[in-house]
Amino acid sequence: MLKQLALALAGTVCFALTPASAQTKTVTLWHPFTLETDMIYGGIKSFNESQSEYKIDARIVPGPQIATELIKAIATGSVPDLVTLDNPVVASFSAQGTLTDLTDLVSKSTYIKPNVYFEGPWASGLWKSKIYAVPRDANTLALCYNADMFKAKGLDPNNPPKTWSELSAAAEKLKDPAKNVYGFGFSAVQGEEGVFQWLPFLHQAGGSVSKLNTPEAAEALKFWADMVKNGTASKDVINQRQYEVTNTFMAGNSAMVLCGPWELPRLQTDAKFDWKLALLPVKDGKNIKASALGGYDWVVPKGAQQVNGAFKFIEFMSNPKILNEGWATGRLAPRNDVVVQNPLWPQAYSIYREQLQSARARGPHPQWPDISKAIQTAMQEALTGTKPADQALAEAAKKIEPILAKTPL
Amino acid sequence: MKQPRFRRLGALPLAGIPHAVFATAFVLLYLFPIYWMFISGLKSTAEIFANPPTFVPRQPTLASFEYIFLRENVLRYLRNSLAIAIPVTVLTLLLGSMGAYAMSRLRGRLVDVALVLVLLLQVFPEALLATPMFIIFKSLGILNTFAAVILATASKTLSFALVILRPMFRQVPYELEEASFVDGCTPLQTFRLIVLPIMRVPLIVVGTLSFVQAYGQFVYAMTLMSQQELQPATVGIYSFVGAEYADWHRVMAFSSIFVLPILVLFLFLQRRIVAGLTAGALK
Amino acid sequence: MLATRTALLHVFLFVPIAYLLAFVGFPIVYNVIMSVQEVNLGNIADLVRPFVGLDNYREVMADASFRKVFINSLVFVGVNVVAQVSIGLGLAMFFAQRFPGASFLRGLLLASWMLPALVVGALWKWMFATEYGVANFVLRALGLIGSPVHWLSDPAVALTSVTIANIWFGMPFSMILIAAALTSVPLELYEAAALDGAGATARFRYITLPAIRPALLAIACLVTIYTMRAFDLIFAMTQGGPLDASNVLPLLSYQFSFQQFQFGVGSAIGTFAFVIVFGVALVYVRTLKKEGGE
Structure with a gap:
């Protein structure tokens, strides 16, 4: 008292x-x-x-x-x-x-x-x-592309890629190793940002975080890994945060990139070329629209x-x-x-x-950081060529399974 | 009379020229990254990613520096950084010279234990120490003051100072102290009037290094002070680099502004430090 | 007089040690306690948390990334110590010769150590960028490499890259300390040796090296401890990636605590590093005694 x-x-x-x-x-x-x-x-x-x-x-x-x-x-x-x-x-x-x-x-x-x-x-x-x-x-994410480069390579800047196959074809055409230009850029950094950028592809392929040991998921990861492997995307993507990916776009080192709207003020003042935005392409045959939130x-x-x-x-x-x-x-x-x-x-x-x-949305899940970490590891393994995509994802699935068994997504 | 330490390169200054040329070339090459930082801050957006890169900016512009000065409260940041770094240096030198002197003079297990302890206490990453530190300063009621950050940071620089200074204090001949006792000085007077003046140069060196460490401190300032007005420049830089968007030329401009004061201070002091060192710390 | 002196010395020893114990000892104990508890976001504010014995340590040991990171840490620290001390010694001796501007130039080198680690990390990350980085450009122009090196994204190279950056960052500090140690070598020894006709190698081998050995050890020990807790620089350059290729214990401990929210495991890793340095510190003190200098 x-x-x-x-x-x-x-x-x-x-x-x-x-x-x-x-x-x-x-x-x-x-x-x-x-x-x-x-x-x-x-x-x-x-x-x-x-x-x-x-x-x-x-x-x-x-x-x-x-x-x-x-x-x-x-x-x-x-x-x-x-x-x-x-x-x-x-x-x-x-x-x-x-x-x-x-x-x-x-x-x-x-x-x-x-x-x-x-x-x-x-x-x-x-x-x-x-x-x-x-x-x-x-x-959310959209596809940001350099219209000037499209013109220079004989692509129609008003008709950006709408499917995965169109995306890889365009990226292939746009890449120019002599000038240090990559066709496509994305962030696969070991961190939440990398997962944020890859998940749309996972979902477009018909995969999901709870089922990573499926051919759909493997295809989504392989799509990225192949681009890195054949030089359409830079090997550096596994170490680039999102703003650094945008940097490569603004520097003219990437013809197309995944890009969030928060980059717009910067693109407006600093990108010295004609840039345009497009909806994310969808996977051929699946036609699932998906992006990250x-x-x-x-x-x-x-x-x-x-x-x-x-x-x-x-x-x-x-x-x-x-x-x-x-x-x-x-x-x-x-x-x-x-x-x-x-x-x-x-x-x-x-x-x-x-x-x-x-x-x-990612989650909501109280152990999202752990789930995300497992996906990050798989991405790094596949993109560095340490492990094939399906194997890397199967291992990630093994780590995620007990987490989801306790608390489902 | 100064003596050549290793080899006298002839009486004529000319004989040292090849050495000087080589040394200059080496130092310039070594410090290239810092040059790169400064000129990157001076480049325009277009030029920053130019391929091949330009080693001298074609069209140097102060735009990035202007941008930082307009956006960030640079002067406040720098003032706060100094308000932390200077007391840390003083505290470190005070406690460091006491402890190192004691460790150099006392013998036995006690000193060994103290030394191991000092080494051990430096290991944990600051990020993990910051939380319990917060609890301490909260119970002392001095959160959100420079004092908290100063006390926390000095714990890092103090370990460092003790380890560096201890062997240096050992080199002060005991005969000097004995002579001073004979002259009627108390042990405290001996320490203050005889030992410390002899140790002037090592103390300047350790002081400078502690200052620099304190100036670059980030985690404690971040965690222990939540008021924007008190935060030092490191927090400003981290906010900037850690943002969703950071442009290299602006990051480099901010970094340049941040390091400029210490580099200037250092250039000013280093001649004394190094001159003192080459003349021999203990003569 | 002697009694007063001893008393004063004990006070002098006690004050800084007490200070350190209060401000660093308590935080370390706090962490060690967390390492044997189950700590999550829900109970992190509590004082009493479930005791789990050595479970966190078992989890750490079983973690594949931990083993990799542990080896990385040893390599990172080992290479740093050897490189910083040997390059530092070579440079310190070079600059100890009298030539115009020697002391000024030597002092200038320390500028790299003046930068905050995060800035150094950001700077090197930029210089090491594959496409527009200056490192690849220069090496290519010199014809040293054919295709660009993926400094930070190739798992086989990333650890080397962060090691290079850290050596650049820390070496001048070692060099200045060694330079200070060199000034303590009595000149008479060199004069006597010169009279005996000893060459430069012999002078180095028989005079310089023995005279500064304790100092070199102290410096090596310091470099060990400072690189053992390297954090900001690697955090800014690679965040430990790709695939933990450049990760080290402090960063892993931070990631477990603040990114995975597994505070117990994070603390266990921190404690693990603590034990390693305890070993280093013991070796250091014992070597000092054997040197006879103590």
């Missing part, structure tokens, strides 16, 4: 010492967005100006470090109020009970209605039918001091008006009621918007 009293007294004393906190509560936010044109900057500014109850105090945490920093914060019991997390990693946190359940808050929200969100992004925040995250943005989710770590303030900001940022601004840095809205009028890069916008319809 005495202790409680003392604590309460201490509380009031501190309160009195920091007058600002008497009215305005500070909501701490971690995010990785370094482009000052990102919607988060405008959002924070107008949120802080629009009301005086809460003030967002934002901190940039480097993208690859954000999960690491959140883990440290959880381990030490000093969590921020709000974090943007890469969506496949969210389930690892929610399944272990380290995030605040937002189900009730969402049910009372005016802006955030589960049914207006695209299925994939929304699913990434769910765990055991509870809502732990609200999608902030969505992205990426994007960031808002999460409130368990133990956050300002859950209500954090959610208020999530709501603010989910306002279609704000989400509209996302496209300025190539961020698509994760919901179907936001359509940007007169978008920048109109052709790209329609391509990505359409591609998003067939984008599939």
